Amino acid sequence: MLNNYIMKGKTLRLTNFLLDSSIFFILLVIFMLLFKNVLAIKNIKWISIVLYFLYYLLSEYFFHQTIGKMITKSRVVSSTKDHKLSFIHLVVRTLMRFIPIDIISYLFTFRGLHDLISSTSVVYVESEDKK
Secondary structure (H helix, E strand, O other): OOOOOOOHHHHHHHHEEEEEEHHHHHHHHHHHHOOOOOOOOHHHHHHHHHHHHHHHHHHHHHHOOHHHHHHHOOEEEEEEOOOOOOOHHHHHHHHHHOOOOOOOHHOOOOHHHHHHHHHHEEEEEEOOOOO
């Protein structure tokens, strides 16, 4: 499957985006079904935004990976010398995903706008013991 093919560059980023978008949508549907009697229809948009923010922020904070990045064996690192992520890096990175031109930025550069502004990058990890 994906393990036999080492993805790099824009292919890796596109695959991560598609996987994470699909996974987030599935989680959102499950959440809405579980709480359908509690949620007002008019609040679903705002709840989706908060859950989207939390999906990326919490998974990248605790694991340095989203579920999509786990599947493709990639992770988020700081672009600084020590490559250590701070909570601020990840908050900025996650907030920048809400800028509409973020997705378009990949047409012009390997790193998206959310990577450039937050001083982060996504790297392929050959084995799980490398962090």
